[in-house]
Amino acid sequence: MAANKMMQFVSVPQRMPEKRPAAARKTDFAEIYARFTPDRAAEQASRCEQCGIPFCQVHCPVHHHIPEWLRLTAEGRLEEAYEIVAGSNNLPEMCGRICPQDRLCEGNCVLEQSGHGTVTIGTVERYITDTAFDMGWIKPVRPLQERAESVGIIGAGPAGLACAEQLRKHGYQVHVYDRYDRVGGLLIYGIPGFKLEKHVVERRTQHFRDSGVQFHLGADVGGRSGPSFAELRARHDALFIATGVYRARDLAAPGSGLAGIVPALAYLTASNRKTLGDDVPAFDDGTLNAAGKHVVVIGGGDTAMDCVRTAVRQGAKSVKCLYRRDRANMPGSMREVAHAEEEGVEFVWLSAPEAFLGDGKVETVRVHRMRLGAPDASGRQAPEIVPGSSFRLEADLVIKALGFDPEPIPAMFGEPGLKVSRWGTITIDWSSMMTSLPGVFAGGDIVRGASLVVWGIRDGRDAAEGIHAYLAAGRAARNAPQALALAS
Template sequence: MSSKDFRFLEIPRQTPRTVPVAVRVLGYGEISGDFAPPEAAAQSERCIDCGNPYCEHACPVHNYIPNWLKLVQDGRLFEAATLMHETNPLPEICGRVCPQDRLCEGACTLEQGDFGAVTIGSVERWATDEAIRQGWRPDLSRVKDTGARVAIVGAGPAGLSCADRLRRAGIAADVFDRQHEIGGLLTFGIPPFKLDKAIVRTRRMVLEGMGVTFHLGVEIGRDIAFEDLLADYDAVFVGTGAYTYVDGQLEGRDLAGVHDALPFLIGNTERLLRDEEPSAEYDLAGKHVVVLGGGDTGMDCNRTAIRLGAASVTCVYRRDEPSMPGSRREVGYSREEGVRFLFQRQPMALLGEDGRITAVRVVETQLVAGLDGRPRPQNIEGSETDLPADVVIQAFGFQPSPPDWCDAFGIERDHSGRITVGGEGRLPLQTSHPQVFAGGDNVRGADLVVRAVYDGREAAASIVRLLATAKHTAPLRQAV
């Protein structure tokens, strides 16, 4: 091995500088800075190209990570961006919102050896941003138009990923979404301090340059009948996400001052997009906020409440800290910004006076072995306490809520409402209706953005396979 194989001994792990806490909590700008080109190259040089790249295996889209790190190291930026897009249609977004500590970086060989993982996510983000800024665009010059047309319902990460891959295969992609902007939860659910909305708008520009057509403010089933899509398009991809919040069934959940996480986050993002001051509902100045839930959505609520002026934010989670499903990075940011964590507490009821929330009753828990191997919280009798609260945000998770027209057209769902795909006699991501494919959270339940990207990519591959079979193409449009 050459001395270059041991550069990780000379170059420590480094992440881009973050905006100081005292400044970043005053606004909603992204808190991470960018690498300078020499820093990105140096961090890429730390990769030892270990031969069995665990980072690739841990990545849900199986990015060619060592390969594009080498290209960044060599200054071949456009080639790196092209290689990133071979596996991931949204690399600049995944570079920002993926929990790399639990995926690629957590599996990095250097991380296992306590040298500090290669900063994969930060390099991915910087390289894509910089390549696009310098004029890189997907090269479709050799793509031949097949004449096929596919409708995509939902402009979230699964739908955008599917559209990208269809265009690369010469298939027209029309994307329909009821919102006035693309992105789904990328735009309306993830706060701007994690994902600047200009990044999503730039991705829209790239996709439109590839020939993707967006029909925004259009709801299928209200503005356009689903049967019209089946008649007018060769196939349909459904990527409608998971927007139905999990109801914790807590007594007092109808009290004023109690919010569900997703409406809270969406409402705040929409008023930011309109450049409006917080309404009375979102003015948390001087208020004591309790967030229930330990996932990434809970962390988003924590940090949003801080920016809305809360006097205190307490995050309550029923298990211990190592069991938290949220990104360690986001938990760390929450702590830096002043959030207090209260572990092994199970919320029991929401208490109020005169119709308004005043406290959350919690009980201490102990962790016992669960049947699935994950510790299960067990309430400790007699350990109840009341946490004062002016505002409570429930972040217990989300479930898919596929459109009503799924039933009308024989698109099967399971007991939890998720669309069922694949199985005997079906292509990957194909539903029980042969013309319809689905992916993302409406199939998986609430999950990571990168897994929705994977589903969109794989669904497009299945659609390409289906439409390439000449005997299917014409009859499918007539199978309504």
Template sequence: MPNVMLKFISLDQQQPEKRPAEIRKADFLETYRRFSDEQAKTQASRCSQCGIPFCSTKCPVSNYIPDWLKLTAEGRLEEAYALSFETNSFPELCGRICPQDRLCEGGCVIEPGFKSVTIGAVEAYITDQAFKSGFVQPIAPVKEQTQSVGIVGAGPCGMAAAVVLRQRGYQVHIYDRYDRAGGLLTYGIPTFKLEKEIVARRQKWLDDSGVIFHFNINISDKTDQGTLSFAELRTNHDAVFVATGVYQKKEVKLLGSQLKGAVQALDYLMASQRTGQPISPEIDARGKDVVVIGGGDTAMDCLRTAIRQGAKSVKCLYRRDKVNMPGSMREVKNAEEEGVEFIWQAVPEAFIGSDKIESIRALRTELGLPDAGGRQSVRVIEDSHFTLPADMVIKALGFDPENLSELWNDNTLEASRYGTVNVDKHNFMTSIEGVFAGGDIVRGASLVVWAVKDGQDAASQIAKWLKEQ
């Protein structure tokens, strides 16, 4: 077969068609359309097939990116999917919501001269087409094991662990507090970034593969209906994997932070995901001046959701500049196109109002030397006050772990000083024999792709431990 690769010199980079801002901000449909067969082949053919694929080394799950790009360019889609799935249990999810500009595409060696290969879009295309073509079949283990594993949390980490454990024949039960799988994929990330049918499709695939879901179940020492104690969970299964994620919202302790109109990002997003519009007038952005505090991807989700709900104005207040933002630059650009105003280098000082928020008082900041994380430190400029009108303030400051040992009434489950669960870094086992943990509850709030990696790696260690029992 003639070489169809290395076309980056003759072919320009093409992203999937982006729906016009005026159209997309009126609905909750995905921002980007999918590649056609020809577009996917063409863009995949731009890969330089370099000797050291930095796209793979910058990918947390070490995807075989140049290999499945080549297979796609050659029209060998079934093989491309098999190779993509080999390292990533959910490539169609990561292809949509990973910040590729900071990961694989950011490491592409043809950048900046020729612009990177559009890796994420091709990755999503491969799996979508594989489902349509019937290449994605339920897991059929070579041998069924009698041992069972109970997984707490049906988010990306828990589901990724379930994939690996089912492949090895173990009986897998997933327990989740909500009524559907996906965790924040379903209840936190808006549909304009990830349509929920994509997550539901994977849930059905896991169902068909023999994974048993137990929804609306809280792990708790209480005896309320819909609860299961941690002790019972351990008794029911040969091993337990804790993949709860982090749901405790970080609070901003400022004057007026408890006024009506000050809402938490997760509460706002979860309400919006259930119906497409918030279920409570208090957190309905329609006709309001909305200010979002924060600069991560959750803040971007809130900003773009408020636009779609018909807010009068939507502003983002962030303490650093655009270069130092933790969120995806692609999402910042999308938000700007849709009418969001970014106020850089500013921090809130107080929320003003008698019963409900009427405005927010803020201070300007200046940036200093890089901190331990590589971003420039922040210093507040004295007497630099300014005021913004605000009927609604959304606090998108991140998430902390819940105190599981307290919730589960088991003080032998050791946690770090940050509240995350302590595990052996080699085998993911907690301080309790036979109980493992991974994802955000161990590493803190992070990317979906890191949760997938932890789930896959932890499942391999769980299988190894079960064989030794």
């Protein structure tokens, strides 16, 4: 399709890839959308208006050159389209699947604002990258020059992986340390397969290995199974901390210590490990398995959506999601809410748990009705309890999806000089991504707090450039005396 065939939004309606019916998809953990055909991908890409000010790109954390690769897709020039995609995103096939496009690029598409329906940016991005893998266009990184300096990266999640690949492009020797036994962090253990099938993560992991990134798995830095932070600082010329945030927020309510009340990440990790074929005793004995149970999930973000949709697939008797605000104020993706409702999840809006009841094990959740009052410090309306509004929900399994806080990194690493904010996130100089310790950088959720995968990618890329500048400056300083001696 020629470039002059763009801006077809008037005659070409928005069409997503075929979506599997809810009755079929809720029986397995396969992704719910089919892949675009070449003609359909070109057709949907041709709807792009090629805006002079591309708000899709402005609202993308990695500032994807979206209009450019949409145009190339419409013209059938997919290999060139992939080169543009990969130029700003190290994990494009994952972002195409799991980014909340309705809150980012697609939500800010001019066509969406004008009522024509957004360009389906995420599904085209996924199509481009999957095609690139199939065609063998994605080659390992081969730097022009291998450098002697090495960089240690703590955390094999999105931020760490993006930083690792960018540093390899500069020729640095890159070593990634992670406490888990697989690469990917939340991509592999936190996000269910119906959003991101695990072979997609493993395929990209192999690309990083082929590019010369060295992974040290089961290495809990500062713990019993890994090197100390001080050892890593001595071993490497620079470090990048990309540990993410994994400490689950708790719920202060009577009965919250009853059996059957579990944190979201433990629940999702057990499910993902089972899907990967691991032995998971807590799943097999029913502790982290929703089969045959009345499930109540507490929270309104994307993690809560992952939990309710996982519970459906595990064969729960009923699945309810409690959220203290209304639908309009829910932080999670509205697309995910719609998918969950199609699959049989019941949302109990404007509700919050008051107490958990049961004889040693949770049997009932006593719930308050809520209403939205005056705005809080963030400008959102603060939820208030409606007096005398309590009601009860049957529950055999309660999943807390209330968000995540940082672990006490300075104490874990035995490095009190590592400055953190009052929330426990690591403090950095955003112009360089360096922490309070020379040569130690940080990014992703451990700096931002729980955020999006795409923001982790952005931070990893920025940190790689900060590390490159830091090591280049050190190299120049070491070479200066030699240059002076030769000149004299």
